[in-house]
Amino acid sequence: MSDKDTRSGVRIEPPERLLMGPGPSNPDPAVLRAMSQNMVGHLDPYFLEVMDRTMEMLRAVFRTTNHHTIPMSGTGTSGLEMIMLNLIEPGDDVVVAVIGYFGQRLAEMATRAGARVRVLEAPFGEIVEPERFAEELRNRPAKLVALVHAETSTGAEQPITEVAALARDHGALVAVDCVTSLGGMPVEVDAWGVDAAGSCSQKCLGAPPGLGPVTFGPRAIEAVGKRRSKPSTWYMDLGLLFKYWGETGADKQRAFHHTAPVSSIFAFHEALRLVLAEGLESRWQRHRDAHKALVDGLQKLGLTLFTPEHHRLPMLNVINIPDGVDDARVRGALLERGIEIAGGFGPLQGKTWRVGLMGMNADPAKIQRLIGALREVLA
Amino acid sequence: MSDKDTRSGVRIEPPERLLMGPGPSNPDPAVLRAMSQNMVGHLDPYFLEVMDRTMEMLRAVFRTTNHHTIPMSGTGTSGLEMIMLNLIEPGDDVVVAVIGYFGQRLAEMATRAGARVRVLEAPFGEIVEPERFAEELRNRPAKLVALVHAETSTGAEQPITEVAALARDHGALVAVDCVTSLGGMPVEVDAWGVDAAGSCSQKCLGAPPGLGPVTFGPRAIEAVGKRRSKPSTWYMDLGLLFKYWGETGADKQRAFHHTAPVSSIFAFHEALRLVLAEGLESRWQRHRDAHKALVDGLQKLGLTLFTPEHHRLPMLNVINIPDGVDDARVRGALLERGIEIAGGFGPLQGKTWRVGLMGMNADPAKIQRLIGALREVLA
Numbered sequence: 001m002s003d004k005d006t007r008s009g010v011r012i013e014p015p016e017r018l019l020m021g022p023g024p025s026n027p028d029p030a031v032l033r034a035m036s037q038n039m040v041g042h043l044d045p046y047f048l049e050v051m052d053r054t055m056e057m058l059r060a061v062f063r064t065t066n067h068h069t070i071p072m073s074g075t076g077t078s079g080l081e082m083i084m085l086n087l088i089e090p091g092d093d094v095v096v097a098v099i100g101y102f103g104q105r106l107a108e109m110a111t112r113a114g115a116r117v118r119v120l121e122a123p124f125g126e127i128v129e130p131e132r133f134a135e136e137l138r139n140r141p142a143k144l145v146a147l148v149h150a151e152t153s154t155g156a157e158q159p160i161t162e163v164a165a166l167a168r169d170h171g172a173l174v175a176v177d178c179v180t181s182l183g184g185m186p187v188e189v190d191a192w193g194v195d196a197a198g199s200c201s202q203k204c205l206g207a208p209p210g211l212g213p214v215t216f217g218p219r220a221i222e223a224v225g226k227r228r229s230k231p232s233t234w235y236m237d238l239g240l241l242f243k244y245w246g247e248t249g250a251d252k253q254r255a256f257h258h259t260a261p262v263s264s265i266f267a268f269h270e271a272l273r274l275v276l277a278e279g280l281e282s283r284w285q286r287h288r289d290a291h292k293a294l295v296d297g298l299q300k301l302g303l304t305l306f307t308p309e310h311h312r313l314p315m316l317n318v319i320n321i322p323d324g325v326d327d328a329r330v331r332g333a334l335l336e337r338g339i340e341i342a343g344g345f346g347p348l349q350g351k352t353w354r355v356g357l358m359g360m361n362a363d364p365a366k367i368q369r370l371i372g373a374l375r376e377v378l379a
Numbered sequence: 380m381s382d383k384d385t386r387s388g389v390r391i392e393p394p395e396r397l398l399m400g401p402g403p404s405n406p407d408p409a410v411l412r413a414m415s416q417n418m419v420g421h422l423d424p425y426f427l428e429v430m431d432r433t434m435e436m437l438r439a440v441f442r443t444t445n446h447h448t449i450p451m452s453g454t455g456t457s458g459l460e461m462i463m464l465n466l467i468e469p470g471d472d473v474v475v476a477v478i479g480y481f482g483q484r485l486a487e488m489a490t491r492a493g494a495r496v497r498v499l500e501a502p503f504g505e506i507v508e509p510e511r512f513a514e515e516l517r518n519r520p521a522k523l524v525a526l527v528h529a530e531t532s533t534g535a536e537q538p539i540t541e542v543a544a545l546a547r548d549h550g551a552l553v554a555v556d557c558v559t560s561l562g563g564m565p566v567e568v569d570a571w572g573v574d575a576a577g578s579c580s581q582k583c584l585g586a587p588p589g590l591g592p593v594t595f596g597p598r599a600i601e602a603v604g605k606r607r608s609k610p611s612t613w614y615m616d617l618g619l620l621f622k623y624w625g626e627t628g629a630d631k632q633r634a635f636h637h638t639a640p641v642s643s644i645f646a647f648h649e650a651l652r653l654v655l656a657e658g659l660e661s662r663w664q665r666h667r668d669a670h671k672a673l674v675d676g677l678q679k680l681g682l683t684l685f686t687p688e689h690h691r692l693p694m695l696n697v698i699n700i701p702d703g704v705d706d707a708r709v710r711g712a713l714l715e716r717g718i719e720i721a722g723g724f725g726p727l728q729g730k731t732w733r734v735g736l737m738g739m740n741a742d743p744a745k746i747q748r749l750i751g752a753l754r755e756v757l758a
Contacts, residue, residue, distance in 0.1 A: 008656065009436075009655060011413070011652070012648055014419045015417070015419065019420055024420065024638065025418075032416075032642075033415065035414055035415055035642060036411040037391050037392070037411075038393045038405075039406055040396050041396065042588065044394075046393055073589070074452055078452070085611070109613045112611050114611070200638065208418060209639065210640030210643050230491055232491050234460055234491055235453065235454075235456050257456075259454055259588040260588065261454060261643070263643075264587070264589050266391045267642075269391055273388035273389070277387065335423075342420075
């Protein structure tokens, strides 16, 4: 391509979409406005204040007092890999629960970090019972137990409390992927005894994609401190990152590590403000109410959910595609009506749809719109 | 912090800054507008078109036909580490030129990737002569030669052409950090025979920070294909990333890898459009002209540049702080006037300032404003 070919070029004019897939959800207009504010430097006194408040609000959202609580400068996936690459050294024993695609991904990351990985698997839709973790750790200890709280590929909630307690009893750290759950259902990092957790910006928190919120508790920090070797990554090295984000609460000296994504952090700051202004409990309730409204609406259309009711997520609904209905045609027809839903993942491809009710979109009027459109399209 | 403490919360209201540090520079208002457009999904047909056009425009900016040319979903640093972690396997021999902080960083990344690193060092302000690379490679071959084109900590340009040619002759790949140079001075990936290059979004390209543009040529792709082991990173794995970005030009099938930072890519797309609308040659000339205007202005104030003239960068100017002048006071007083410049790096801290003329800020009126403010503050 020569310069000339793009001299006029194409401008960004995205269509309006109601985003009812697995995220991104639609950000509040105030979040998009915050993102397009004046640029400032990544060491500007104003930006350092924004960083402090972002950490403070993120702690409130994670329900933790962990100092080491930041948005990683990459998407949610980067935050999870940051956890793995900092907590794991080559040769470490790691137990990973795999109840769907995102559990497989954690296991793959742990393997690449050099761990000897033992997988506790459950069929898609099911969860791993706590007793299986206990048995595995009794048979052989592990440095880390990693699991996905809200499995986006199957719509299943893997309960954390009991697993975290028994992992602790066996001297293992607990790392949790709460990419889909954070901001939309209870995530209690401190009360549950979770040592490290990672999420994303673009689902129930309602910011654009691009940041990977993470938190590390004292036991995790201790483990990182005891490493015999440096992590293979410089970009995601926890110690280096905290020379920029602040090694202690009192120490405001910031050392350059990388140029923070200033605008994305502006947007994230505003999204966190809105989450806490609503109140976490109210927000969780709103996501539960939205889920009920969706299930009611689906029932009237004769549609059923794939995931067993007792561990169904509120914000990510996996719907069985009725026999004889063409997956791609339905999703295409919905998109023509301005509504995005997602197809199934892996073995569930072509057999299920995934409908997200996240952030602003956990809303009765939007669910009515979706149900109305589905009624038309399926008729 | 309880939810209640932030129920009202603090809104994002950044001050206006003229950003004449090492980046971010001030983005064009059109870029910030693009970033705050409607959110769409990362697999939306509209977004897939944006991805294609982004790759196409980025190739034009890198002056390459490399298919593997994308913005990595992380800051410029992530793009450089992605290059290192994909090209290097444990035990590989790597030669790194270190003429300042960012060269040291490349060497550290290569070491963490498992390489046996040999460093060719030059004092801050100087460059490494091509003959030293030739000598090093004659003594012992290497898989990769890595070097920084525009060293942001010293203001020095390390010429690439000759080094790339002789590395090739010795069977080594060449990876270049062009974080500061891309869009502000000639970077000719194909003509120079560079195998991999990484830059950033927030300097001479004029987008917000948050993306790491990278390009990989055929020899680099071949080397990645011959790896005996997977990279330690899943997030930055080139092969996995290209299942999403498109394995070949014709194959439009995109597989989910991570949720792309949609808004940041909107902004980057608009920034690239503006770069190519101006024309790369015109843009390089504008940066050269700005540099001359700055040097003239500084001369009138009795200020001199640290970096020897024959390898001085246009967009990053390292200025000697006159004896008896307080570094922090001057930068503070400029910031009060709404102008950001940066302090010196490492051994140059307290001894130099760094003034960036990048993107929109390579502009005579803005340079006049800076010189005027400096005159006041130094008086």
